[in-house]
Amino acid sequence: MGLYRRLLWSTILVLSTLVTQIPTASAENKEYHVILNYDSSKSFECLIQQTENLAQTKLNQEFTENPDITSISLMILGERNGQVVPLMMIATVSRSQWQ
Template sequence: MGLPLQKWVISALLVGSMATPAHAANRQIERLINAQGDDFTTLMQQANTIARDLINQSFADPTTTEVSLKVSGEREGQIAPLLSISVSRQDWQTRSSVQQWARYFGGSTTLLGFDRSPDRTQVAVFTPPVSTSENEPNFYDNR
């Protein structure tokens, strides 16, 4: 009588463990990188490399089914989005290319100040007028 009960308990445990639904995870990641130097191309290469690495790390977790990623850049106190990606595990396995799935933000060059050249920057210098006339209201004779 004890044997059939053991089979039933073991069967119930096995069926119960198989019926437990897997928890699919949509991972959302935001990353901020600092611009080193005056080269926007280098910054974008860094953004693409970081995006690829973060997506690969996310899909290393078997419960992750989709990754949404936003990489922004910071330069001289200004922050601007560089790229965003939303990709499923299946799509990434088919083609693991950041460029394939990324949306790039064209205005980032301007927002981060990469399109400003030193010769185009105008510096306003204020020079106060010098009053030497006794008729000026702010004239002060220190004699």
Template sequence: MSLSTIVYRLRLTPMIAGVSCLIGFAIVLGSGTLQPVQAETRQVNLTLTSGGYANFADLRQQAEAMAADSIQQFFLQNPAADEVSVKITGEHNGTEVPLLFLTVSRSNWKQTPSIQAWARYFSSSEKLLGFIKPQPVGLSIALIDTQYRQALKEQAAYRDD
């Protein structure tokens, strides 16, 4: 064998080995033995009735406890799940209003099992559920009218002195 034939075969051998590996890898992938892991996210929707709570802070605290319990139970019952979304809705006299919403991964929940770290709260919930009573509009208009008349009386152009 000539030197050029030996050099040619040495160059060709790594290329053939590389192609063989790629073909073998493609066959293994095609056979279904290696499958990518897919993240599983589920939505948990819960409703909390506001009837027995004296104030909104107590209702919110119960919603947080309910969310924490549901996350814990969800991850225990669904070992393949990587992420969960939880929405807690408050109900009062037939009106349903979102109280909090969160999405958390299993690893983040293990690291920081705190609802406050992951939750988004809805600021208008307290008012919409009736924990904050709206100020009567008529009283506000009367107060503004009185203040306006007083300001007019104090202006020099209005005075008769």
């Protein structure tokens, strides 16, 4: 009986070790705050266009470079003469929405 018990426990230990070693897929949510420096020589429309381009570029870059990211929250802040104001806030973009 002792041999069967040892064999059973050995099998259980080997299986439990294998199960704990299996890598699990980890969903990752990222939050980014990006600061856009600007001067008063640009028009408001130009500033908004630059903000939209920066947001699209950042989303494309992060989803392309990191396949573990499932969603991204993005806030773009504008900085001028030491003052920082929010220009755009994207609450959450999932990978499926991005595609």
